[in-house]
Amino acid sequence: xxxxQWVASVVMGASLAGAAFAASxxxxxxxxxxxxxxxxxxxxxxxADGYQDFITLINQREGGINGVKLRVEECExxxxxxxxxxxxxxxxxxxxxxxxxxxxGITYALIDRAPADKAVIFSMAYGRASATVGNIFPWVFTxxxxxxxxxxxxxxxxxxxxxxxxxxxxKKIAYVYIDxxxxxxxxxxxxxxxxxLGFQLELVPVPAPGLEQKSIWLQIRQMRPDFVYLQGWGAMxxxxxxxxxxxxxxxxxxxxxxxxxxxxxxxxxxxxxKGYKGxxxxxxxxxxxxxxxxxxxxxxxxxxxxxxxxxxxxxxLRGALNALFVxxxxxxxxxxxxxxxxxDGEQSRWGFENINFTEEKINKMGxxxxxxxxxxxxxxxxxxxxxxxxxxxxDQWKPVSDWIEPEHPKLWPLYLRDAxxxxxxxxxxxxxxxxx
Amino acid sequence: xxxxxxGQFKTSYRADQAxxxxxxxRIFFAxxxxxxxxxxxxxxSDYLYTALIIPFLCLSLAALxxxxxxxxxxxxxxxxxxxxxxxxxxAWNLAYRIPDLNILVVFILAGLIxxxxxxxxxxxSMRIKGFYLAVATLAAQFFLPWLFVKWGWLxxxxxxxxxxxxxxxxxxxxxxxxxxxxxxALSIVALLALAAKNxxxxxxxxxxxxxxxxxxxxxxxxxxxxxxxxxAFAVSSFYVGVAGALYLFVYLGSTEPDxxxxxxxxxxxxMIIIGGLGSILGSxxxxxxxxxxxxxxxxxxxxxxxxxxxALVSHLEFMVFGALIVFFLIVEPHGLARLWQxxxxxxxxWPFPY
Numbered sequence: 001x002x003x004x005q006w007v008a009s010v011v012m013g014a015s016l017a018g019a020a021f022a023a024s025x026x027x028x029x030x031x032x033x034x035x036x037x038x039x040x041x042x043x044x045x046x047x048a049d050g051y052q053d054f055i056t057l058i059n060q061r062e063g064g065i066n067g068v069k070l071r072v073e074e075c076e077x078x079x080x081x082x083x084x085x086x087x088x089x090x091x092x093x094x095x096x097x098x099x100x101x102x103x104x105g106i107t108y109a110l111i112d113r114a115p116a117d118k119a120v121i122f123s124m125a126y127g128r129a130s131a132t133v134g135n136i137f138p139w140v141f142t143x144x145x146x147x148x149x150x151x152x153x154x155x156x157x158x159x160x161x162x163x164x165x166x167x168x169x170x171k172k173i174a175y176v177y178i179d180x181x182x183x184x185x186x187x188x189x190x191x192x193x194x195x196x197l198g199f200q201l202e203l204v205p206v207p208a209p210g211l212e213q214k215s216i217w218l219q220i221r222q223m224r225p226d227f228v229y230l231q232g233w234g235a236m237x238x239x240x241x242x243x244x245x246x247x248x249x250x251x252x253x254x255x256x257x258x259x260x261x262x263x264x265x266x267x268x269x270x271x272x273x274k275g276y277k278g279x280x281x282x283x284x285x286x287x288x289x290x291x292x293x294x295x296x297x298x299x300x301x302x303x304x305x306x307x308x309x310x311x312x313x314x315x316x317l318r319g320a321l322n323a324l325f326v327x328x329x330x331x332x333x334x335x336x337x338x339x340x341x342x343x344d345g346e347q348s349r350w351g352f353e354n355i356n357f358t359e360e361k362i363n364k365m366g367x368x369x370x371x372x373x374x375x376x377x378x379x380x381x382x383x384x385x386x387x388x389x390x391x392x393x394x395d396q397w398k399p400v401s402d403w404i405e406p407e408h409p410k411l412w413p414l415y416l417r418d419a420x421x422x423x424x425x426x427x428x429x430x431x432x433x434x435x436x
Numbered sequence: 437x438x439x440x441x442x443g444q445f446k447t448s449y450r451a452d453q454a455x456x457x458x459x460x461x462r463i464f465f466a467x468x469x470x471x472x473x474x475x476x477x478x479x480x481s482d483y484l485y486t487a488l489i490i491p492f493l494c495l496s497l498a499a500l501x502x503x504x505x506x507x508x509x510x511x512x513x514x515x516x517x518x519x520x521x522x523x524x525x526x527a528w529n530l531a532y533r534i535p536d537l538n539i540l541v542v543f544i545l546a547g548l549i550x551x552x553x554x555x556x557x558x559x560x561s562m563r564i565k566g567f568y569l570a571v572a573t574l575a576a577q578f579f580l581p582w583l584f585v586k587w588g589w590l591x592x593x594x595x596x597x598x599x600x601x602x603x604x605x606x607x608x609x610x611x612x613x614x615x616x617x618x619x620x621a622l623s624i625v626a627l628l629a630l631a632a633k634n635x636x637x638x639x640x641x642x643x644x645x646x647x648x649x650x651x652x653x654x655x656x657x658x659x660x661x662x663x664x665x666x667x668a669f670a671v672s673s674f675y676v677g678v679a680g681a682l683y684l685f686v687y688l689g690s691t692e693p694d695x696x697x698x699x700x701x702x703x704x705x706x707m708i709i710i711g712g713l714g715s716i717l718g719s720x721x722x723x724x725x726x727x728x729x730x731x732x733x734x735x736x737x738x739x740x741x742x743x744x745x746x747a748l749v750s751h752l753e754f755m756v757f758g759a760l761i762v763f764f765l766i767v768e769p770h771g772l773a774r775l776w777q778x779x780x781x782x783x784x785x786w787p788f789p790y
Contacts, residue, residue, distance in 0.1 A: 036747035037754070048746070074746040076734065081688065081695060082491055086731055089487035105695055108598055112689035113486070116612070128598070179585060181596040181692035188595050207582075208694060306745070418595075425532065427603060 027069040028330060028342050030055055030323075031096030033087050033106070036306075038078035039209075040234050042264035046310035047102060048074065050319025053298045053305055058327050060297045065331050066339040081105040088113070097348040098122055098326050104182045112426075114139035118345035120329075120352055124322050125150075125258060125281050129185055130418035132382040134353065135430045137419065141352055143325065144374055144385020145281040148414065149406035150257045151186035151229070153279060153387035155193045156404055157255060158227045169198040174225035176216070176240060178232050179205040182259075186231065188414065210236030217243035230256040237261075238268035245272035255279060255389065263313040266392045274394045282321045283369040284314045284390045284397045290370045294320070314390075314397055321371065328355050353378050372403045378433035382415075384408045440784065455633055472622060477615050485614035486687075488728055493621045494683040496723035498700075499707040500632055500716065501675025506705070507713035508636055509668035510648030511561050512569055515554075515576035516676055516704040521696030522550045522580060523677030524684035525590055528599045531685075532592065539606050539685075543624070546681045547674040553580070554673020561665045565651070577698050584693030591693070600690035611686075621686045628675060633716050635671065644668050645714070703727075710764060712771025721772035725764075730757050 032051050035044035055070050064070050073094055075087035084106030088099055098120040101107045107127035114121045121140045123131065129148045131140035145153075158173065159165040175190050177183030187203065194201035202223050206216055210232055217240075220228065228249065232240055237260045244254060252275045256265070261278020269276075291312055299308050310316045333343045333351025343351065356375045362368060374383035389401035423430060444459070446452040456462045480489070502516050527546035530537060537545075553576075560572040584590055584597065591597045604611035604620065611620050635641050643664040646654035655661055684691055703726060711722020733753040737744050744752070768775045782789070 034746060036745075037750040045747075076746045076750040078750065081691070082727070083731070085491070085688070086487040089483040093481065093483045105692060108600075108690045108692065109688045112600065117482075128596075180694040181598050184585075185596045208697075306747075422600065425600060425602065 026342075027071045028065070029091075029095040029097075030070050030072045030326060031088075031091035031094075031099050032072050032074045033077050033084060033091070033099060033101050034074050035077050035079045035102065037076060038080070040079040042268075043234065043259070043262055043315060044079065044102065045306065046263065046313045046315030047319035047322070049305045049308070049310050050316035050321075051100075051323045052319075053294055053303075053308075053311075053316075054320040054323035055327070056298050056303050056305070057294055058323075060301070060303065061293075065327060066334055068330075068334070068340055068342055070327070077101070077103065077106060079103050081109055085109050088119075092117060092119055095342075097343060097345045098329065098352070100124060100322050100326075102126070104180070108181075111137065111140055118349075120345060120349050122322070122325060122352070124318075124325065126182070130415045130422065132380070132415045133419035134377070134379045134381040135419075135433055136423045136428060137381065138431055139349060141325075141376070141381045143355070143376055143381065143383040144371070145387055145406065146382065146411075146415075147182075147186045147231070147257065148189045148411050149382075149385070149408070150279050150281075150387060151189040152193070152406035152411060153404045154229050154255050154257070155190075155197070156407070157279075157389050157401060158229075159197075160401075161227075165197055170200075171227075172200045172202060172223065172225040174202040174204050174220055174223060174228045176204045176206060176220070176228055176230050176232070178208050178210050178236055180208050180233075182233060183231050189411065190229075192410070192414075206232065206236060206240075208236075209234060211239055213239050213243045214246075217247045217249070220244075220249065221247040226253065228254045230254055230260045232256070232260045235268070237265035238273075241266070241269035241276060242272045245269075251275040252277065252391075258314075258318070261390070261392070261397075262315045263310070263397075264315070271394075273392050276392045277400065278314075278390050278392070278397065279387050280314060280318075280390055280397075281385055281387050282317055282371055283388065283399065284317055285369070285399055286312050286396055288317070288370050289366045289368055290317075290320065293366055312396075317370070324367070324371075325352075325355065328357070332356075352376060353381070355383070357383075378431075382408075453637075455637075469626070472626075473619070477619065480615070480618075482614045485618045488731065490614070490618055490621055490687050491683075492723055492727055493618075493625045494679055494687050495704065495707065495727055496720045497625050497628060497682065498676050498679035499704050499711065499723050500629060500719040501672045501677075501679060502704050503708045503711075503713065503715070503719045504632060504636070504644070504675065505668050505672035507708055507715065507718070508641060508648060509644035509665060509672075510565075510651075511558070511665060511668060512566060513573040513672075514570050514698070514701050514705065515557060515573040515580075517696045517698055517700030518577045518580035519550050519554055519673050519676040520680030520683060520700060521584060521693060522553050522673075523547065523680030524691070524696065525584055525599065525693070526550065526677070527681035528601065528684060529590065531602050535602075539604055543678050543681050547677040550677025550680070551670040551674040554669045554676070555666050558666055558669030558673075561669065562662060574698075577701055581693050581696055584696075596692065597694075598690055598692045599684065601685040601688075604685060617686045621682055624678065624682065628678065629716060629720075632675070636716070640664075640667055640671075648714075706761075708771075710761065710771060712773030715771065715773035717776065718771050718773030721776070725760075725772060729760070733757060 034048035052072050055072050059070055075091055077084040077087050084101055088110055100122045107123045110121050125145050129146035131137040132142045159168050190201050254276055256278045258280050266273035298304050329351035330343050332354045333347045337347045353376055357373050359373050372386040374385045376383040386403040386405045388399055390397040391400045441458055498520055505511050505513050523546045526549040527542050530542045530545055557576040561569050591599050611617055643659045646659050647664045707722035707726045710725050712718025730753050733756050734749055737749050
């Protein structure tokens with residue numbers, strides 16, 4: 001039995017290598033790590049659909065990138081780290097160059113593998129915040145924002161609600177978070193702000209998976225915070241909203257980070273979610289021009305992934321944005337390394353580092369309201385993107401703020417400090433970048 | 437026929453006590469190890485190493501550890517995930533705080549720390565057994581990951597609590613490529629599996645099995661339950677701890693404490709139930725079944741030329757996998773290891789069964 005197993009796996013490995021060779025000749029393979037099943041599927045499905053549909057849009061409308069067809073290869077991770085690593089290796093063997101794992105655990109496991117594999121890890125607004133420092137993490141991109149940026153944007157939004165940053169003095173902000181790496185990530189930023197602006201910060205950890213929060217919200221009611229910043233995940237978010245409603249905490253004063261403010265969260269909370277606000281790093285409303293294009297070219301022709309059940313949802317837009325970055329990186333890379341060619345890992349990375357969404361380009365591509373101008377570089381893998389506050393209307397999200405720019409000058413020293421600590425620990429030399 | 441033992445006489449105690457008593461087994465095993473050390477490195481791809489074989493080795497070591505406790509000593513435990521976490525976190529701390537420490541020493545010390553922790557959480561086994569003990573070990577599963585999160589020193593006050601394994605180096609040999617990592621993990625697992633095999637065949641193992649089969653009778657014939665049970669907890673936790681260290685250092689590279697959650701405990705428990713309680717081979721077969729079979733299943737529909745959606749393939753995988761578990765448990769409740777043994781017995785009398 002054992003011998004047979006080995007033979008089977010060997011044959012499989014060989015056929016994989018063969019497939020990779022054949023595929024790379026005419027088309028660019030676009031890996032898509034998804035979770036359409038498992039406990040977090042409600043978050044995963046819209047993202048996977050949006051990602052796939054945007055690639056279909058590029059293929060249908062422009063015939064790919066300068067004639068290179070894009071072929072999406074999905075792999076189901078079930079939000080499980082072991083399966084995620086398996087997917088990454090599988091898709092890499094098929095010729096994938098840019099990977100978006102959509103899970104903190106998988107991202108962390110891949111960060112260490114990326115340099116040896118020459119694979120781009122694009123953890124769009126999740127994963128390790130300090131991977132923003134391109135000198136130390138050459139293969140990881142965090143554009144357009146990190147959880148730290150989210151915290152900074154949230155504080156600024158609260159300040160603008162009160163009429164100025166000085167008004168935050170003496171106020172109370174509760175940070176309600178799921179007690180895993182993802183939730184703990186922005187705590188230092190909140191602490192710095194609390195010190196600087198003189199508000200009182202209440203840290204309220206919710207043990208994972210956060211399905212029981214009664215006592216926590218009673219505690220919050222006693223604290224009487226002026227604002228609540230929520231960083232939950234999965235089913236926890238809807239529970240938070242329901243419990244907030246139960247103790248009568250106004251939803252308008254609750255701001256959720258992007259993974260706490262998706263349609264699946266608010267739909268699950270029902271009426272309790274109305275008025276709740278969320279941060280996004282891209283435009284989110286049903287009348288965006290990008291959605292019109294997707295509807296015309298993909299949806300109306302019946303090409304939408306999964307029957308367009310989640311068309312226009314915030315997760316769907318997020319998937320589309322992820323694909324937009326991937327396509328733009330490949331397009332930029334082709335401009336340097338040869339139009340109409342298939343890009344490898346190294347070239348994809350160069351493309352990523354030279355992404356430049358100017359105002360003019362955004363208008364030309366019909367992305368108005370979807371993204372803010374940003375520019376990536378060798379040492380800046382973040383692009384210093386902006387955030388937007390949206391409010392749940394009961395059936396959809398509506399923007400209620402302008403683009404908010406996180407205070408990047410304050411965050412960068414933190415990124416650098418954390419990245420340098422990582423470099424010391426791992427004994428990695430910092431890469432020298434041309435000044436940007 | 438293939439497995440004929442007639443004419444093979446054991447003329448010394450040594451021969452009678454060997455792990456593999458007949459040449460067929462010895463040859464098969466030697467070929468298998470040759471395949472593992474030479475054959476696999478010759479043909480395997482990076483995908484095979486990093487996605488399949490290395491996690492398989494780490495988890496089979498964890499399953500082996502649990503099997504010592506549950507399969508041999510009869511003490512049900514649901515704390516395997518947490519004990520792997522202890523191994524990983526203590527190995528990381530040792531390697532980080534004493535950078536010059538040899539990696540093997542790091543692993544052994546991490547195993548010993550886990551053994552101590554495991555013994556501590558094994559104390560309730562003096563008084564309670566069966567399902568009640570499982571619930572008591574569940575306390576470890578909840579307490580330890582909580583501790584990793586709360587006690588900042590353990591993760592060097594990293595804001596997100598993520599630990600990242602350092603570069604592996606053994607006597608100047610930098611273990612970098614997937615193949616080197618595989619060989620390193622394989623050697624550790626092979627050594628520990630050999631040690632376990634001998635342990636369960638000698639005095640401590642016999643004590644454990646006596647306790648498992650009937651603790652009162654065991655006590656009457658002079659086995660001290662406390663020593664036997666706690667030594668089982670210690671040895672089992674040592675294995676699990678080393679498995680956790682391997683899981684972090686060789687397989688994942690970096691992880692958060694939340695990664696060592698209860699799912700991992702269940703996974704290892706299912707491995708030994710499917711593979712075979714009280715069997716070293718069973719731990720490996722079970723790890724293969726639980727970890728690798730689902731991955732193969734996701735590849736079957738595309739291989740057969742079906743263009744299913746990712747979600748459907750995944751759902752099919754759940755269904756087939758579930759059905760297979762039920763099938764194997766009905767056909768052979770004693771696990772895959774027992775099936776293997778039956779197959780060998782059948783081969784012995786083939787083609788003339790009587």
